[in-house]
Amino acid sequence: MSPSPWKGHEDPGGPTGAGHPGGSRSGGRRRRRRALRWSATVLAVVITGTAGAGYLYYRHLNGNLRKDDLFLGDAKDRAAAPKANAAGQTPLNILLIGSDARDSAENQKLGGARDTFNTPPRADVQMLLHVSADRSNMAVVSMPRDTLVDIPQCTDPDNGKVYGPLTSTITNESLGRGGPGCTVAAWEKLTDIHIDHFMMIDFAGVVSMGNAIGGVPVCVDANIYSRSSDGHGSGLKLKEGTTYIKGQRALRWLRTRYGFEDNTDIARAKAQHQYMNAMVRQLRENATLSSPNKLRKLAETATTALTVDTGLGSVAKLYDLSNELKKVPTDRITMTTMPWQYSTTNSGRVVPRPGDAEKLFRLIRDDIALDGKDKKKHSKATPAATASADPATADDQIAVQVQNGTRSATEAPVSGRAAAVSQLLAGKGFTKAVADTSVTPSQDTTVIRYPSDDLKGDAQQVAKALGLPDDAVEKSAYVSGVTLVVGADWRTGTTYTAPQEDDTTPKTAQAINGADKSQCMHVNPAYTWTPGPTD
Numbered sequence: 182m183s184p185s186p187w188k189g190h191e192d193p194g195g196p197t198g199a200g201h202p203g204g205s206r207s208g209g210r211r212r213r214r215r216a217l218r219w220s221a222t223v224l225a226v227v228i229t230g231t232a233g234a235g236y237l238y239y240r241h242l243n244g245n246l247r248k249d250d251l252f253l254g255d256a257k258d259r260a261a262a263p264k265a266n267a268a269g270q271t272p273l274n275i276l277l278i279g280s281d282a283r284d285s286a287e288n289q290k291l292g293g294a295r296d297t298f299n300t301p302p303r304a305d306v307q308m309l310l311h312v313s314a315d316r317s318n319m320a321v322v323s324m325p326r327d328t329l330v331d332i333p334q335c336t337d338p339d340n341g342k343v344y345g346p347l348t349s350t351i352t353n354e355s356l357g358r359g360g361p362g363c364t365v366a367a368w369e370k371l372t373d374i375h376i377d378h379f380m381m382i383d384f385a386g387v388v389s390m391g392n393a394i395g396g397v398p399v400c401v402d403a404n405i406y407s408r409s410s411d412g413h414g415s416g417l418k419l420k421e422g423t424t425y426i427k428g429q430r431a432l433r434w435l436r437t438r439y440g441f442e443d444n445t446d447i448a449r450a451k452a453q454h455q456y457m458n459a460m461v462r463q464l465r466e467n468a469t470l471s472s473p474n475k476l477r478k479l480a481e482t483a484t485t486a487l488t489v490d491t492g493l494g495s496v497a498k499l500y501d502l503s504n505e506l507k508k509v510p511t512d513r514i515t516m517t518t519m520p521w522q523y524s525t526t527n528s529g530r531v532v533p534r535p536g537d538a539e540k541l542f543r544l545i546r547d548d549i550a551l552d553g554k555d556k557k558k559h560s561k562a563t564p565a566a567t568a569s570a571d572p573a574t575a576d577d578q579i580a581v582q583v584q585n586g587t588r589s590a591t592e593a594p595v596s597g598r599a600a601a602v603s604q605l606l607a608g609k610g611f612t613k614a615v616a617d618t619s620v621t622p623s624q625d626t627t628v629i630r631y632p633s634d635d636l637k638g639d640a641q642q643v644a645k646a647l648g649l650p651d652d653a654v655e656k657s658a659y660v661s662g663v664t665l666v667v668g669a670d671w672r673t674g675t676t677y678t679a680p681q682e683d684d685t686t687p688k689t690a691q692a693i694n695g696a697d698k699s700q701c702m703h704v705n706p707a708y709t710w711t712p713g714p715t716d
Contacts, residue, residue: 245484248494251379253335253359254366258634260375263314263548270314272548273505274374278361278381279306280488301357302383304364309374311545316508318550322541322690323453324368324519325446327530328352333370335363351530361488371533372542378502381488393482396427397460399434399452400701406710407433407440414439420712431456440708447518447691448702454516454693455700462511462696514695515551517541520687537687543652544684551686552694576610576646579639579663582617586624586666594621595672602667605675609646617664624668627677630657631664639663648677 252259265271280302308323332347337359344358355364365376400423407414417433417440419426426434435453442448484496493499520537524530533539541551549555583603588594599616606614627649631640633656640654640663647665657664671677686692693700 242480242484242496245481245487246494246496246499247488248491249360249381249488250338250362251376251490251492252365252369253338253362254333254370255634258333258366258370260369260373262375263546266314266548268315270316272314273310273312273378273502274376274545275310275312276361276365276368276376276379277306277308277310278304278356278364278379280304280356280361280381280383303353304356304361305353307352307364307368309368309372309376309545311374311548312506312509313550314548316505317510318513318515318552318554319506319509319695320515320517320545320551321454321457322517322519322545323450324352325450325521325531326351326353327446328519328521329524329527329530329532330355330367330371332358332363332367335359335366338362349527362490372545374542374546378493379490380493382486383488393479394427394460394463396425397431397456397463398423398425399456399459400424401704402701403704403706404710404712405437405440405704405708407437407708409439409708414708418710420716440705442703442705444705447521450518451691451693452702454518455702458514458516458693458695458697458700461514462698512694512696513550513552513554515686516693516695517551517686517690520689534687534689537689539652540683540687541690544686546651549684551690551692553685555684574639574642576642577612579611579613579642581606581611581614581643582660582662582664583614584617584620584622584664584666586622586627586668587672588621588623589625589669590623592669592672598667598672602665602671606643606646606665611643611646614665622666624666625670626680627653627666627668627671629654629663629665630660631655632657632660632662636663650679 263272305326306323307326308321311320311322313319328351329349330352332350332352332355334346335344335355335358336342337344339360342359344363347354352364352367355367361379361381365379368374369376399419401419401421403421405417405419407417415433415436415438417430417437435456436449437452438444438446438449441452480496484499489499493502520534520541521531522534524532544551581603583599583606585594585597585599587598599618603614603616629640629644629649631637631654637654637656643663643665644650644654670680
């Protein structure tokens with residue numbers, strides 16, 4: 182087999198002067214990791230837009246794929262798998278990871294920073310791709326790389342090394358704790374979304390895959406040159422309007438932070454979404470990929486660049502997956518960013534935005550389309566029927582504290598409500614349920630809290646008995662045992678009635694429709710330039 186035709190092939194449209202050799206300009210390891218924005222974007226596009234590459238060079242392509250374990254956390258902490266719909270269909274959740282690994286000469290050249298050669302890789306790009314059970318719509322949720330999360334205990338499958346749990350840790354460190362399966366475990370811990378597969382790409386597949394795709398149209402609202410006097414910037418240089426980019430120029434687009442909007446990682450994610458949407462449209466609307474030779478090159482490049490979980494570790498399985506993804510119309514693809522806010526304790530880092538982030542995760546868990554085009558109404562009344570991996574505890578052995586949280590801004594608490602609901606539980610077999618009258622919290626919606634994973638199953642049993650929804654059960658460091666807080670939504674009666682849920686996508690998720698061709702990145706005025714006579 183001849184070497185890849187893309188090795189060393191650079192975009193002829195990119196800057197060619199000294200100091201712009203493809204992503205290898207010196208300037209610090211952090212700037213080099215931005216190349217991974219290109220990686221995850223191309224990876225996502227390959228699986229959403231290239232159905233049909235199929236069985237070309239089947240055995241050879243199988244050998245190209247690298248495989249790793251899907252989940253490296255404790256099995257009992259896995260998020261529950263979604264149930265099938267009436268037609269027997271289930272959603273698909275795939276985590277797309279861009280690794281900054283510098284474990285080869287090619288990766289090192291593209292990534293820069295010689296002192297990081299062979300250091301643990303980081304998951305600098307993370308995107309969750311959700312495909313609805315009926316394959317009518319798709320959502321992509323990207324997480325800013327500077328997000329602080331709790332990373333669970335992970336075990337390296339190769340050497341058995343155990344990495345202890347971490348709290349409030351930057352999310353990209355998860356990959357270096359045994360492999361991509363630890364990044365999957367961290368996502369499941371944060372979102373409670375069951376992840377079926379992962380796909381990972383590193384620096385080595387970045388430039389060659391861009392050339393294999395053949396170029397993507399992107400738009401800027403002013404001339405941009407991403408380079409400042411103190412060395413910040415990717416080196417991207419484009420004129421105002423739409424430009425087709427590939428190879429090294431695409432790499433710079435997807436690395437660019439300085440020059441887009443407010444020079445933040447969030448603006449960079451927006452540019453990645455624009456690129457991804459445009460590429461999906463190119464692949465689906467353009468006939469160029471009907472060429473067997475171009476399909477072969479794309480298949481060769483993609484499989485060489487990928488690491489996948491063992492459940493997805495063959496070309497046949499990737500082909501089947503691509504056929505499922507092909508069913509989703511482009512105008513039903515929604516790109517989002519996890520709602521976030523700046524950390525109050527760790528400067529420059531972000532955390533999931535309270536309320537909005539969990540709402541977005543719930544919409545994914547409940548398989549609700551983010552574009553608002555679902556035909557049926559959804560409510561919060563999905564009963565909590567998922568059981569934990571722990572052995573079931575008998576109902577009469579589960580201790581439950583019941584608190585009266587019916588007080589609201591406009592109404593006083595309902596007298597005796599905690600006692601009434603504790604008696605209701607006792608009548609259902611939870612004889613160790615007791616009213617806790619020492620506190621009267623204000624709680625809008627009824628919730629069941631538990632302090633540790635070994636009590637999650639107990640909390641779920643209580644929720645199921647009362648007809649409470651899945652998302653009414655939550656882990657909390659502020660309780661010592663299973664605690665039911667009767668909220669203002671259940672002031673009377675013995676039957677809980679769920680309120681109609683707001684299923685609109687939070688505005689803070691910055692949703693972009695896959696068919697939107699009007700997207701154009703706003704250029705920060707400090708990074709504009711004036712073309713000369715020869716430009």
